[in-house]
Amino acid sequence: MSRLSLHRLLLAGSLAMLAATAIAAPRTVTDPQAPRALQAEGPVSVQWNDPRTFTELRNSPNRFEAERGDWVQQLAKQFRSAATKTLQPGQTLDITMVDIKRAGDFEPWHGPRANDIRILRDIYPPRIQFEYTLKGGDGQVLDQGEATLRDSGFLHGGTGRQGDSDPLRYEKKLIDDWVRRDLAKQIAAN
Template sequence: MRRLSTRSLLLAGLLATASVTALAAPRTVTDPQAPRALEAAGPVSVKWNDPKTFTELRNSTNRFEAERGNWVYQLAEYARRSAEKTLQPGQTLDITFVDIKRAGDFEPWHGPRASDIRIMRDIYPPRITLQYALKGADGQVLDQGEAALRDSGFLHGSTGMQSSSDPLRYEKKLIDDWVRRDLAKRIAAN
């Protein structure tokens, strides 16, 4: 049996650590390998424009923190689940996120220790612009349009059933409000 040298063991350890670190690296919404749509499943399809064009990233004072994570994908999954509950049998819905500005913003002038903290103030409301197409069982478009979602009183209202620790709770509430108030009326009218 051949003995491995200390040097070989050290090299193997470094390679293993590097591969684990690469897998654990935080994903960004601007990653070219990140999907731009949910996989087809069920009656609701959701896709989104390039997050680099979203107000959240274009106007951020901390672009690194703004693009970190998988929040666009999480909002798309949430929109799918929320809208599926409202559709009539046979109906389908196509949603495209055109623009997203998350609630709060970064205020780097508080110093380097606070530059990565999202500050919630009334002047930073959540905003989502989406396009949708509601189709009947025969594939005909029943309704389509663009919705500009915004909640200026997001800090003063209830976030409903969302967890107060969910970083996307205000954006999810925008989606819930749109599904309940606007989409449900359009579905009922058809």
């Protein structure tokens, strides 16, 4: 193998590794390439405002950790999953997540080792604000409005699932409770 061929082979291998690393790198919720809505699928559509405007990021003492991962998309999927099971045939639900504050917060004043640890305390309850439009099978608006979900007793009420270690369990419980309590009531009334 000639020196030029070896050089080209090494260059191609390096470029392939860089591309694989870029794909595998954890994305953030503020990534400009990150979607701002779930793909259209079924009767529930979910979109969200720019996560940079969310309280979770604006007020976080550790913005880097707060924006890591795909937690906005996971909460959107929870809305879709929970609401789809509740809707009557032909009904649709459009949701726009306006603001999110996840349960817990970072307390960097405990030292450098605590900087990346989300601390759960009663003073850091989860909160989700969203707008919604519920439509009947004929396209008529049955209900619409804005809702703010908050659970200041989130540490005392349990998540409903024994041993749940999902980092979004408290936020998902807010969504499940709203669907079961409020959305189901609106569907039953129409």
